[in-house]
Amino acid sequence: MRLGVLDIGSNTVNLLVAEASPGAMPVATTSHRTVLRLMRFLEPDGALSEEGVRALEAAVGEARRVAERERVAAFLTIATSALREATNGAEVIARVEAVTGVPLQVLDGPGEARFTFLAIRRWFGWSAGEILMIDIGGGSLEVAAGADELPDVALSLPLGAGRVTVGFLPDDPPTEQQMGDLRAHVRARLAPVLAAMSGRTAPDHVVGSSKTIRSLARLAGTSAPGWGESERLILTRSALKDWIPRMAGMPADARQQLPGITPERTFQVVGGAVVLHATMKALDVDELEVSPWALREGVLLRYLETLD
Numbered sequence: 001m002r003l004g005v006l007d008i009g010s011n012t013v014n015l016l017v018a019e020a021s022p023g024a025m026p027v028a029t030t031s032h033r034t035v036l037r038l039m040r041f042l043e044p045d046g047a048l049s050e051e052g053v054r055a056l057e058a059a060v061g062e063a064r065r066v067a068e069r070e071r072v073a074a075f076l077t078i079a080t081s082a083l084r085e086a087t088n089g090a091e092v093i094a095r096v097e098a099v100t101g102v103p104l105q106v107l108d109g110p111g112e113a114r115f116t117f118l119a120i121r122r123w124f125g126w127s128a129g130e131i132l133m134i135d136i137g138g139g140s141l142e143v144a145a146g147a148d149e150l151p152d153v154a155l156s157l158p159l160g161a162g163r164v165t166v167g168f169l170p171d172d173p174p175t176e177q178q179m180g181d182l183r184a185h186v187r188a189r190l191a192p193v194l195a196a197m198s199g200r201t202a203p204d205h206v207v208g209s210s211k212t213i214r215s216l217a218r219l220a221g222t223s224a225p226g227w228g229e230s231e232r233l234i235l236t237r238s239a240l241k242d243w244i245p246r247m248a249g250m251p252a253d254a255r256q257q258l259p260g261i262t263p264e265r266t267f268q269v270v271g272g273a274v275v276l277h278a279t280m281k282a283l284d285v286d287e288l289e290v291s292p293w294a295l296r297e298g299v300l301l302r303y304l305e306t307l308d
Contacts, residue, residue, distance in 0.1 A: 002029070003303065004072035005296040006063050008096065008104075010038050010082040010138025010162050012211075012264065013059040016296040017070045022304050026297065032066045034059035035264040038082040039138065039162040047088040053095060060099045078299055079106045081139030081160060109156020113142035115298035117151045120207050122301055123293045129204035132197075134279055134288065135295075136212045136272050138162035141279065143193050145200060153196045157189055161212045161272030169271055172251050179248055182271065186278040194282055206288040208235065209295075211265065212272035217290045218260025219243060233290040237280045244273050 001021060007014045013034045020026035036059055041052025048056070060077075067075050077100050083089050084106045097104050107115065116135050124131065133151070135142040139160035144151035168174075168182040208217065214233065220243045221235035247255055248270050255266040265272075280288065 001073040002070060003300055004067040004070065004075045005299050006060070006067070006075065006077040006100070007296050007299075008056070008060070008077070008079040008083060010080065010140075010160055011268070012036060012138075013056070013063060014296065015063040015066055016300070017067065017072060018297075018300060020300060020304055022307050026300055026304075030066065030070055032063055034062065037138070037162060037264075037267065039166050042086070042166075045087055046085070048082075048086045048092055053092055056092070057095060057099050060096055064100055074303070075100065075102050076299055076303055077102055077104045078295075079104055080112050080137060080295075081109070081156075081158070081163075084108065085139070085158075109140055109142065110154040112137075112140070112295060113144040113154040113156055114151060115302065116142060116209055116295045117144040117146070117154065117298070118149055118301055119293035119295070119298035120209060120291045121149050122297075123291055124205060124207070130201050132203035132206045132283065132285070133209060133291075134206070134213070134276065134283075134285075135209040136161055136275055137210055138268070141275055143197075143279070143283075145197065145203065153200070155193055155196055157192065159186055159189055159275050161268040161275065164275060165268040165271035174248055174270065179270075179274070182274050183278060186275055187282070190279060190282045193279070197283060206283075206285045207291045208276070208288040209291045209293075211262075212269065213276060213288075214290050215260050215262060215265045215269060216240060216243075216273055216276060219258055221290070227292070230292045234287055235290065236287040237277060237285060240273060240277050240280070244270065244277060247273065 015032040017030035018026040018028045041049045133144040141157045141159035144154045146152040217233035217235040220239040252266040
């Protein structure tokens with residue numbers, strides 16, 4: 001059957017359409033994305049502005065039309081930190097549901113981490129053993145760890161690439177003082193992750209997920225064999241560290257000339273890189289692999305289990 005998963009994130013509204021059935025590997029057929037960067041529409045009181053809500057309605061409406069053209073059997077819609085934290089979230093959710101015609105599932109941070117971890121576990125398989133996951137979205141950072149499909153640790157922190165950029169890197173390019181303030185902020189906010197991971201078994205695989213991490217891996221990482229047609233990327237902490245001052249030293253519009261940095265990532269890729277490097281350092285991670293599957297695939301896989 002053909003299924004559609006619409007992910008309303010802090011940076012993009014992203015539709016994945018896949019051929020899927022219980023017990024079989026989902027195969028993506030269509031991907032449709034609209035870049036919104038909802039963080040820029042936040043009012044001082046934490047509400048999404050009317051301009052932002054209308055832009056969101058337009059993006060969701062277009063995704064719905066794509067799903068209809070693809071004749072999906074089920075249309076699943078999820079939202080993450082941008083809507084769950086907006087002070088007018090209930091109103092925005094109702095307006096989105098009016099456009100989609102289906103209920104919108106608003107994931108809490110740990111729930112988002114668990115769905116993403118499920119996708120990574122299924123991709124890497126049981127033989128991968130203990131997995132440590134790092135996922136950086138526009139609004140939040142998710143960290144999860146465990147040896148089963150449900151992680152033993154599933155944490156979410158307000159350290160998304162878009163959020164930290166808006167909060168700490170207002171200048172383009174950012175100043176050294178702003179970069180230093182952001183590093184200090186990230187280190188301080190990582191304390192719950194360090195506490196939760198203390199005493200755990202060393203992971204067999206450290207896996208990064210999200211477009212931000214994939215972009216950074218294409219810029220500073222290496223490609224390795226092993227996944228057939230799917231690109232296998234590996235990113236080391238040392239290579240990421242070398243690239244951060246180079247990216248921070250150029251304006252955002254120049255970053256899209258760098259390998260792997262797409263136009264929608266130029267604004268927030270430096271902030272995302274700082275968060276990723278600080279997280280890897282805090283957790284003593286020297287390198288990570290980038291998963292082809294992430295949140296949307298996790299939602300799709302869990303839905304298939306309900307049909308089985």
